[in-house]
Amino acid sequence: MSVDAAQLELLADFEPTPLTGANAGLVETFQSRESSYAEEVERYLKRQALLESEQGVSKTTLFVSRARGFVGAYATLSATSIPTVGQTSTVLREVLRTEKAFVGAVMIDWVGVSDEVRRTGLRLGERRVLPWLKAEVVAVNRHAAAPLIRLDVSVGNWRAYRTYVIRWNFKALPVMARDGRPRPAPNPDLPAPPPEFDNRTYVKMFLDIYAT
Numbered sequence: 001m002s003v004d005a006a007q008l009e010l011l012a013d014f015e016p017t018p019l020t021g022a023n024a025g026l027v028e029t030f031q032s033r034e035s036s037y038a039e040e041v042e043r044y045l046k047r048q049a050l051l052e053s054e055q056g057v058s059k060t061t062l063f064v065s066r067a068r069g070f071v072g073a074y075a076t077l078s079a080t081s082i083p084t085v086g087q088t089s090t091v092l093r094e095v096l097r098t099e100k101a102f103v104g105a106v107m108i109d110w111v112g113v114s115d116e117v118r119r120t121g122l123r124l125g126e127r128r129v130l131p132w133l134k135a136e137v138v139a140v141n142r143h144a145a146a147p148l149i150r151l152d153v154s155v156g157n158w159r160a161y162r163t164y165v166i167r168w169n170f171k172a173l174p175v176m177a178r179d180g181r182p183r184p185a186p187n188p189d190l191p192a193p194p195p196e197f198d199n200r201t202y203v204k205m206f207l208d209i210y211a212t
């Protein structure tokens with residue numbers, strides 16, 4: 001579905017703004033309660049994000065509406081790597097054709113779009129947060145190779161999983177099934193998670209910024 005001029009204007013209104021002590025009050029304008037997963041995303045922003053940013057263990061960027069002064073989305077990032085060996089990760093080694101045991105990545109620790117913005121169908125995550133993030137990762141890669149964006153999502157957060165695979169273009173690595181054996185990642189076209197996976201199991205996903 002293409003984006004029309006009015007939507008482009010709305011998307012551009014959201015300014016990426018690092019969370020600091022000086023603008024911390026803005027987090028109170030963010031509401032995300034449509035599921036237990038969405039509630040966790042709100043709780044993290046309000047209770048932990050500033051602390052972790054100040055400790056330097058992760059960095060949070062708010063997407064603030066210039067026109068209305070509220071937070072429509074946020075992303076919390078840190079540096080990580082993805083192993084290319086091990087039962088669920090050999091696929092990555094083949095995809096990247098590397099001998100390295102780990103490949104550098106920027107980790108999306110947390111990402112969320114507010115209930116209000118989500119209800120408009122704007123897809124602020126896919127159309128504003130993700131393109132911004134890709135540009136940031138390209139900048140990181142000028143001097144340190146971290147060509148992947150990593151995102152782990154629990155199988156139970158099925159709507160988010162489908163969105164990341166179908167819309168954000170992330171590739172999901174094989175996942176440990178209930179029987180302790182790795183299986184190909186679940187098919188995102190299914191209406192619900194397949195029973196062989198525990199809802200609490202995390203699917204490791206990656207996006208190669210040079211492949212998209």
Ligand SMILES: CC(C)(COP(=O)(O)OP(=O)(O)OC[C@H]1O[C@@H](n2cnc3c(N)ncnc32)[C@H](O)[C@@H]1OP(=O)(O)O)[C@@H](O)C(=O)NCCC(=O)NCCS
Pocket residue numbers: 032034037038041110111112113114118119121122123124125126127152153154157159160163167
């Ligand atoms: C996951 C997330 C960041 C994706 O953001 P986005 O790219 O802007 O996408 P949207 O949320 O607008 O839409 C994703 C899909 O969910 C659907 N959707 C959104 N809200 C919905 C609702 N209340 N009820 C039913 N479907 C809904 C959309 O229609 C869309 O489906 P489609 O792809 O078939 O059109 C965002 O949905 C979100 O913040 N979710 C809640 C918090 C969360 O789970 N975060 C992820 C933690 S890993």
